[in-house]
Amino acid sequence: MRAALQQLRISLTLHYRNKMALIYGYLFPLVFLLAFYVLYRHERVVLARHMGELLTVSVLGGACFGLPTTMVSERERGVWRRYRLAPISTALLVLSVVVARYLILITAGLLQIAVALAMGMPWPQHPFDLWIVFTFVSFAFIGLGLVMAMMADNVPAVQALGQCIFLPMLIIGGIAVPLASLPDWAQHLSQFFPGRYAVQALQACVAGPGLGTIRFDLLALLIIGTGGTIAGAKMFRWDSQQRFARRSGNAWVSVALISWLLVGTLAEYRGRLAASARLAPEQARQTAPGSGTAPAVTTPPSTETNATDDRHATPKSITLSDAEKKAAGRSTQPSISPPNSSSTAPKQTARAEKTPPATTAVPEKPSAKTDTPAHPTVASWQAVTLADIERDLVFDRLPSDSGIVTPIAPDEEDPDPDTADHLRYIQEMLPSWQPGKVSDPVQRVRNMLYVAAVRTWSSCPSNALLRRQCSISCNRTFRRIS
Amino acid sequence: MPKVIVQDLQKRYDDVLAAQGVSFEVEDGEIFGLLGPNGSGKTTTLECVIGLRQPETGRIEVCGIDARQHPKAVKEKVGAVLQTIALQDKITPREALTLFASFYKRAAAVSGLIERFALGEKADAPFDSLSAGQRQRLAVALAFVNDPELIFLDEPTTGLDPQSRRDLHAEIVKMKRDGHTVLLTTHNIDEAEQLCDRIAIIDSGRIIASGPPRDLIAASSSAQNVLLRTATAIERDWLAQIPGIEDLTCDNATITFRTTTPGAALAALMQIVHERGVEVVELHARKARLEDVFLALTSEQPPQ
Numbered sequence A: 001m002r003a004a005l006q007q008l009r010i011s012l013t014l015h016y017r018n019k020m021a022l023i024y025g026y027l028f029p030l031v032f033l034l035a036f037y038v039l040y041r042h043e044r045v046v047l048a049r050h051m052g053e054l055l056t057v058s059v060l061g062g063a064c065f066g067l068p069t070t071m072v073s074e075r076e077r078g079v080w081r082r083y084r085l086a087p088i089s090t091a092l093l094v095l096s097v098v099v100a101r102y103l104i105l106i107t108a109g110l111l112q113i114a115v116a117l118a119m120g121m122p123w124p125q126h127p128f129d130l131w132i133v134f135t136f137v138s139f140a141f142i143g144l145g146l147v148m149a150m151m152a153d154n155v156p157a158v159q160a161l162g163q164c165i166f167l168p169m170l171i172i173g174g175i176a177v178p179l180a181s182l183p184d185w186a187q188h189l190s191q192f193f194p195g196r197y198a199v200q201a202l203q204a205c206v207a208g209p210g211l212g213t214i215r216f217d218l219l220a221l222l223i224i225g226t227g228g229t230i231a232g233a234k235m236f237r238w239d240s241q242q243r244f245a246r247r248s249g250n251a252w253v254s255v256a257l258i259s260w261l262l263v264g265t266l267a268e269y270r271g272r273l274a275a276s277a278r279l280a281p282e283q284a285r286q287t288a289p290g291s292g293t294a295p296a297v298t299t300p301p302s303t304e305t306n307a308t309d310d311r312h313a314t315p316k317s318i319t320l321s322d323a324e325k326k327a328a329g330r331s332t333q334p335s336i337s338p339p340n341s342s343s344t345a346p347k348q349t350a351r352a353e354k355t356p357p358a359t360t361a362v363p364e365k366p367s368a369k370t371d372t373p374a375h376p377t378v379a380s381w382q383a384v385t386l387a388d389i390e391r392d393l394v395f396d397r398l399p400s401d402s403g404i405v406t407p408i409a410p411d412e413e414d415p416d417p418d419t420a421d422h423l424r425y426i427q428e429m430l431p432s433w434q435p436g437k438v439s440d441p442v443q444r445v446r447n448m449l450y451v452a453a454v455r456t457w458s459s460c461p462s463n464a465l466l467r468r469q470c471s472i473s474c475n476r477t478f479r480r481i482s
Numbered sequence B: 001m002p003k004v005i006v007q008d009l010q011k012r013y014d015d016v017l018a019a020q021g022v023s024f025e026v027e028d029g030e031i032f033g034l035l036g037p038n039g040s041g042k043t044t045t046l047e048c049v050i051g052l053r054q055p056e057t058g059r060i061e062v063c064g065i066d067a068r069q070h071p072k073a074v075k076e077k078v079g080a081v082l083q084t085i086a087l088q089d090k091i092t093p094r095e096a097l098t099l100f101a102s103f104y105k106r107a108a109a110v111s112g113l114i115e116r117f118a119l120g121e122k123a124d125a126p127f128d129s130l131s132a133g134q135r136q137r138l139a140v141a142l143a144f145v146n147d148p149e150l151i152f153l154d155e156p157t158t159g160l161d162p163q164s165r166r167d168l169h170a171e172i173v174k175m176k177r178d179g180h181t182v183l184l185t186t187h188n189i190d191e192a193e194q195l196c197d198r199i200a201i202i203d204s205g206r207i208i209a210s211g212p213p214r215d216l217i218a219a220s221s222s223a224q225n226v227l228l229r230t231a232t233a234i235e236r237d238w239l240a241q242i243p244g245i246e247d248l249t250c251d252n253a254t255i256t257f258r259t260t261t262p263g264a265a266l267a268a269l270m271q272i273v274h275e276r277g278v279e280v281v282e283l284h285a286r287k288a289r290l291e292d293v294f295l296a297l298t299s300e301q302p303p304q
Helices: A002-017 A019-039 A046-077 A079-084 A090-118 A127-151 A155-171 A184-190 A194-207 A215-234 A250-287 A322-328 A350-354 A366-370 A386-392 A417-432 A441-452 A463-481 B042-049 B071-077 B093-102 B110-116 B132-143 B162-177 B189-195 B213-220 B236-241 B262-276 B290-300
Strands: B004-013 B016-026 B031-035 B057-062 B078-081 B150-154 B181-186 B198-203 B206-211 B224-230 B245-251 B254-259 B280-287
Touching: A002 A019, A002 A090, A002 B093, A019 A046, A019 A090, A046 A079, A046 A090, A046 A127, A046 A155, A046 A194, A090 A127, A090 A215, A127 A155, A127 A194, A127 A215, A127 A250, A155 A194, A194 A215, A194 A250, A215 A250, A417 A463, A441 A463, B004 B042, B016 B031, B016 B042, B016 B206, B031 B042, B031 B162, B031 B189, B042 B057, B042 B150, B042 B181, B071 B078, B078 B132, B093 B110, B093 B132, B110 B132, B132 B150, B132 B162, B162 B181, B162 B189, B181 B189, B189 B290, B198 B213, B198 B290, B206 B213, B206 B290, B213 B290, B224 B262, B236 B245, B236 B262, B254 B262, B262 B280
Parallel strands: B031 B181, B031 B198, B078 B150, B150 B181
Antiparallel strands: B004 B016, B004 B057, B198 B206, B224 B254, B224 B280, B245 B254
């Protein structure tokens, strides 16, 4: 124990004497913080909504670049070879390296949170849970860093290997790019990466319900961390002359890979279970007459409606021109159907059903929520009482949005030339859009919000501006109501 | 009882047998040298003994402990200085000594080691600011951090300036005086001759001779080497009448030969020089040295 503590003390001391390590470990994450802040400056609580990503990037960088770089450079220099002359065990050295890196990561995370708080971020909603989750995330990525350190023969190899893991994890692993913006195949693939679970779990503690809804994420991180740590410890090399390709025991890397595969497979399996559990009660409710008031989101073909019924008014599908499709970056023709008031809950499309639960804003335990006793339904929003609202609109029971945010453009933001035409078209069409003119003001607002929430426009460059336009229309309605 | 027993050690790197049947013993309290040219297998042999490499076969016993079965127990009793002195750039000698002392059950006082190895001035300076000599002293201090019974030194004076080399030689002699056993590897014949009680000459992974340096020299040959330099050139034909010489070389104004009858050979040589009116610049007659033995033995080995 005395040896481990001394080794830990020296590791930390040397880390804080290394200027490059400080830059990469502490300054680099702050640069990300500032970048996110600038990127999403129009959101009022921007940082709280992105701390999951920011903290994950810090841990990923520290564990997948910092840790293996330090380990491989010391091994290359022969420092570990010298250690090996002493009666120190591999487990002791690995333990001290892991603990030292964890302490470095947690100080970097604390610094990042402190700077975010100074920039106006609200205090994390579950600080203790956040610490627990941060520990799980660190464990998962440190395990990965250990494997990288054992696979790389020299520091340049660490950088190459790190980029191979870092960039995909950022782009399609659910860290830097919101999962909702990714195609289905990438969303499925992201379930095999630890980054997505890290982001979700951290975000749930910063601005979400805390540990209660992220048990699977913690399990995923634990499995991946355990797999990586076991593989890293088993492949441990004291000597740079023991080249990876020529050394026995490299099959242990499969333990790390299997842990990723296991987590991804579990997530896929769990996603299918959740989808079927979610659909069953919905289908049951859809068969019941006059049930519910919530809108349903569908994609083509558009729902058949009765145009004469003002409350149920369905607009003609809005079809984008070729130029607009180009602007939206979509080859398919999106069409919009208004909310169908005959259903009770957001109905998922066939595509959405394939999507993992977390990305489709589905509750962690959908069956628990959907199986709650059915409340008496009302014919109109005007019949809803305060008691109904207090009973049904419980914030904590709302499904998690998994950090998915739909920003609304600030007033001062002008569209760029590429998207101006597309936006102008929407602006011109919106006032004459029938569902936006229905007499029932609540239904009208719902229809407007639906336009802003159309999933097929999620990657449209003008979506924030479009939402602003919808918001303006909604506000007019609210002013008239009040 | 020997401090080190190595029997039939074999170590292979791919197709190369770096150690093939190496056997030797190191007695308690002696300085034992493994002498050999570069790539002869001496470092591989040493690293197998101290546990850095796993041999394919062979028995290794250190301080009465089976080193292959109980490497950790052996490490508690030995100290070692490797060829390359590897520490982190920013670690200080005091921190390094404190860290390594924590690895052992029995540890010497760090302050005492700093004083003994004259590291006081640089005790709190980063490793990358130390000179080669200071680094070497730190490496030796680290080897003494567990107050070992046995010290292994792998080419300890390579790269050192003459003063640092002399200081380290004095330290090695002091180790013996303090009762430590020392096993060192070197390709420096003078160093081996000067420091070692016994040596083993190793070449191509095999021990080709072993024993005290004097015995090796005596056993190699009783012939003396003669060298003559003159002011003007000497013709080879003039030397044909000198009795009892062999390996004659004649290079303009320098001649060398070996003889087992130096008195008669030198008398005949001087007479020729006198008769031809050649001025003598330099004349040496000396017995064989360890270098001669080493070169003779290693040149006899067939290439691998």
